[in-house]
Amino acid sequence: MSGVKEISESLREWERIAAHSHITGLGLEGLKAKPVASGMVGQVEAREAAGIVVRLIKEGKFAGRAVLLAGPPGTGKTAIATAIARELGRDVPFVPLAASEIFSADIKKTEFLMQTLRKAIGARIHEVRKIYEGEVKEVSIEKAPHPYNPYQQIPAGATIKIATTDESKRLTMDQSFATQLIQQGIETGDIVQIDPEGGRIVKLGKSRKSVEEKKVDLSTSQVLDVPNGNVLKEKEFVYPVTLYALDMAAARRGGDIFSIFFGGRESKEIEPETRREVDEYVKTLVQEGRCELLPGVVFIDECSMLDIETFAFLNRALEQELAPIIIFATNRGFSTVRGTDMRAPHGMPLDLLDRLLIINTKPYGRDEIRKILEIRAEAEKIPISKEAMEYLTEIGVNTSLRYAVQLVAPAFELAKERKSDRIEKDHVSYVERLFVDVKKSVEYLREYEKQFLDL
Template sequence: MSTIKIEEVKPRVERFAAHSHIRGLGVRDGKVEFIADGFVGQTEAREAAYIVVKMIKEGKFAGKGVLIVGPPGTGKTALALGIARELGSETPFVAISAGEIYSLEVKKSEFLMRALRRAIGIRVREWRKVYEGEVRSIEFRYGRHPYNPYLQRVLGATIKLRTRDDEKTLRVPAEIAQQLIELEVEEGDIIMIDEETGTVTVAGRGESGEQYDIAVRRRIELPRGPVYKEKEIVRFFTLHDVDMSLARQRGIISAMIFGFAEEVREIPDEVRRQTDEIVKKTIEEGKAELVPGVLFIDDAHLLDIEAFSFLTRAMETEFAPIIIMATNRGFAKIRGTDIEAPHGIPQDMLDRLVIIRTRPYTAEEIREIINIKAREQNISLTEDALKLLTSVGVEHSLRYALQLLIPAYILAKERGKSAVGPEEIEYVRKHFISVKESVEYVKSLEEKFLK
C-alpha cells in the first residue's frame, strides 16, 4: 500500500532544436504545397513520403522500410520527421546516426534492439483518483538537512488548486513537493497529482497564468468539475521503458537473494519476451493500444553487414517500427566486406526499401529558407543582404549561408544597426570560410601541411 499522504486543508471562517519547426509534410487537400508545415520545396520527395504515410496507415507497409538519398543539407532528416508527424502527434520518433553503434559499451545488436523498442509506444488507459486544477498559490516548507547543517531540504508544500467549479487547498508531502520543484511548477500552471502514486503531471498553462515563452507551456482551458475526481488517465510508454523496468526488478530480486545487483547493460531475451507477453495481454484486454513509431538511421552507409542482417530480420518481427534510413553516398563498400554496392547497402536490404530522393535546393528555395530561418531567430535582413546570402547558398551550400546569419546579426547589433546588411555578411565571410574555400586553401599550401 502506498505511503503517499495528501491532506486537504479545510478553509477556516475568519501562488530552438534544428527541426522543431517541422509539423508535417505540408499536404493540403491531398496536394503538397510549396511552403507549408516548416518545409520549403522538395515537393516530389514530400509527395512520395505522403504516399508512404498512406501505405502505413492502411497497414500495407509490413516488412518494408524507407531509404532517403540525396546530397547533404537537402532535408532528409526533416522528411523523416515529417512522416512521423503525419502519422500522429504521439508517434515516437527515434533518431540515431549509424556510427553510434560502434561507440558504446554494449553490443551492436543490443544498441539497435534498444533503438527499435524505443520507437514502439504503448498507450495505456486507466481510471485513477487524482487532484487536478490550476495552481492558485504554492508554498514550500523547508527544514534542516539531516546530514549537512548548512543545507535545507524540502519537507512538503501547501498548494491551492482550482477548477471552474471548485477550489481546494492541499498539504502534500516531500515526495510531491520535490516533483513540483523539479517540474518548475508555478502559479497559473494546470497540474494533476495521482493520489495513489503521487506522480505530478503538468498539463499546461491556465487562463490566468502569464505566458512568457510559448514554447515552454501550451495554453489550455481551465478544467471543469471538482478538484478531486476519478479520471481516465492516458499513459504513454515505450517497449524499452517496460524492458528496463522488468530488468531492474530482476536486479532487485538478485540483490535480495545474493546481496548484490548487477548493472543493467544488456537486457536478456527472456525479459523482452516477458515484456511482449505483458503488452499483448494488456492490448487483448482492451486496456492499451500499440503506437508504432519511426526509427530514423542517418548515415546508413556506416552500418556494417551484421547490422544490416539484424535490421532485415527486425523488419519482419511482430513488434517493428517504421525504419527510415538516409545516406548521401553513391556507390560505396558495404562495411565489413569488400563488396561495393549502391549507397553502401546490401542488395537484400535495398530490395526491402522504398527509395525517396531529395534534390539540391533551387535559388528560390534557398532564399525562402534563409528568410524563414531569419524570422525564426528574430533577425532582420535587408533585401541586399538576403540576395547576397542566397547567392552564397547557391555557390557554396545552404548550411554555410545559414551559419553566417548569427555572426552577421551580432556584428550588426554591435554597430548599432537594426537590420543585417551586405557589409556584415561580407565581413563574417572573410572570417568563416566555406568547405569549398577550405579545400582550395589546403591545396594552395599543400606542401606546407603535414602528410
C-alpha cells in the first residue's frame, strides 16, 4: 500500500478561537487610547490607566503593588488584563488564576498562593563562560571497539580544527564530545560553539562561504558569517527562570539519600527555608550584577470568591521584598467577605481595598458593541450580513454583549446547513429562540419553579 495519500481540499485546519485571542495590546499611542485598536474597543479611561500601570511595571516601579479591575459583567475586565499581558511581552511572567482554583487545589491555600506568586517573579541570570567559536575546518572522529561487542565501533574521541577570520585552533575532544559531533552531523563549513565547561557543542549554522561552494540546502541551515576575533572567547549567556523554578530545583536537591535510589515522593509543598535560600542566592547574583529581577503579574479573576484568610495572606505578600504585581478583577458590588459576616465593596476587606489602584470599566454603548461583534466575527472568519449585524447589536444592547457574541458561532453553523455563505438575520433569529439569554432563563425558571428539584 502506498505511503502517500492525497488530502482533500475540503479539510480545513482546526483552530481554536479563544475569547480574547484577537487582542494584541491596549491600543495606545503613547499613553492615549485609540477608540479602536489592537483588538480593543472603548473603555478608553480604563485602557489609559492600564497603560500607565504597564509603563510602571516595565520601569520596575510597581513591584509589590496591586490593581483592581471593577465593573459589571461583560465590560472588558479580562480583555484589559489580557492586553496588559500582551503589552508586557514574553519576558515578564504573567500568571492568570481564577479564585476558585485556590480552593480546588490539593495543597494548602497559602502554599498554593505562594507558589503562584513565585511563578510570577522572573529572573534573568547572566553567566559569562569561555567558549570556542568558529568555522569547522577539519574534523576527525577516532573510533574504538565496543567494550561488549568487538565487531562494533564506537566514538572514542575527536580532533577538530576551528577558525575565525583572525586565527585557528586545533582541539582534541573526549568521547562525549565525539558523540555530539556525530549526533549533530557536524562537518566542515559549520559554525559551532564549544563549551568545554558545560560539556556541549552547539551547531549554529553554515558559513556563507561553504554554502556558496557546496550549494547547501538552506531550508535546514542558517547562513552565518565566519566569526572574527579569537577562537577562544568569553561570551555571556542569559537564562530566564522564575523563583518558583529555582525553588523546585532547590527542593529536589534537598532530598534524602534514599530518594536517590528509590525515587521517593516529591513533596508538593516547599519549605520556607528553601525559599529563603533561593532568595539569598538570587540577591547575591543581583548584587554581583549577574541577575535581573522581573516582577511579573498575577491576575486573579473572580476575586470576590476569595476568603478573609486569603485576602490577609495576599495583603502581607504585597509587603514582601520580592513580590509580583497582583491584578484583581471582580463584577460584584456590595457583598459579604467570605469567612466573615462583614459586607464590603466588591466583597473585599477595606484595608486591602485602600491600598489598591482601582480601575473601573463601564458598560459598552451600541456602537462599541457593534464594533466588538465585527472584530469577533473577523477573528473567527465568519461573514455576517449588515442586517444580521444590526440585529446582533440590538440583542447585545437589550441582553448582554457576551450573549450576542455567543450566538455568532451557532448562527454560522445554521447558515452553512442552509447553504448560505454568510449569517443572515433569520439565522440569528432562529438560534436566539434555541439559546436563551439569562433574563429569559430566569423567567422560565419562575414559570416552572415548582417542577424543578429543590435541594
